[in-house]
Amino acid sequence: MSTIPGFNQIQFEGFCRFIDQGLAEELSKFPKIEDTNQEIDFEFFLERYQLVEPLIKERDAVYESLTYSSELYVSARLIWKNDRRRYIQEQTILIGKIPIMTSLGAFIVNGIYRIVINQILQSPGIYYQSELNDNGISVYTGTIISDWGGRLELEIDRKARIWVRVSRQQKLSILVLLSAMGLNIREILENVCYPELFLSFLNDKKK
Numbered sequence: 001m002s003t004i005p006g007f008n009q010i011q012f013e014g015f016c017r018f019i020d021q022g023l024a025e026e027l028s029k030f031p032k033i034e035d036t037n038q039e040i041d042f043e044f045f046l047e048r049y050q051l052v053e054p055l056i057k058e059r060d061a062v063y064e065s066l067t068y069s070s071e072l073y074v075s076a077r078l079i080w081k082n083d084r085r086r087y088i089q090e091q092t093i094l095i096g097k098i099p100i101m102t103s104l105g106a107f108i109v110n111g112i113y114r115i116v117i118n119q120i121l122q123s124p125g126i127y128y129q130s131e132l133n134d135n136g137i138s139v140y141t142g143t144i145i146s147d148w149g150g151r152l153e154l155e156i157d158r159k160a161r162i163w164v165r166v167s168r169q170q171k172l173s174i175l176v177l178l179s180a181m182g183l184n185i186r187e188i189l190e191n192v193c194y195p196e197l198f199l200s201f202l203n204d205k206k207k
Contacts, residue, residue, distance in 0.1 A: 011105035011116060023049065023098075027074065039082065045075040051098065058102050065111030069097040162197055174198070 024046055033042040051070045061068040072095045080087040099107045099114075107114045127143045137158050144152040153165040154174065162174040175198055178188050189195040 008105040015101045041079040043077055048075040054100055058108060061108045062111050067099055067110055068108035069099045072096055072098050160197055
């Protein structure tokens, strides 16, 4: 049986993954910069970056209303080109500051502790459940969660009618949804196992 790791562990692992991998991935998005005359090129050495130790302690950052951060230095190269020669200058430059996670798994920004809240999401798939409504009647539901996070909720009421909610909006008849998808009544009834569940909507309309 799998268990959920401690929230602090998730925070530390996520931040370490950002420092080790994510930071390099973000730096790789910086393209080579070339002036309009194509005489000067500027580029980063993505494999060479450095985070220096914070200049202040966590406690001092809180007392002095400062951000507990580390300076990010990246090696860069500037190339001057002309018809005859190329001049190359390499230098380590300061890109900016990155907030550093404290030993408590939080960040200190302007002297205030900031915490990243973890969110546990359901995996894409189909989920079934039953629960009692306000009248003590069992209501059966099925939820379809897509890869991009959208969800389709199917519900059977006490009259054995199927209702659907798209992304938790107002519920509508499953018959209306299938009709909106381009199916006519005959096609729907011929391709379902229990057509009487769909006929109940039609009978209600006739009444």
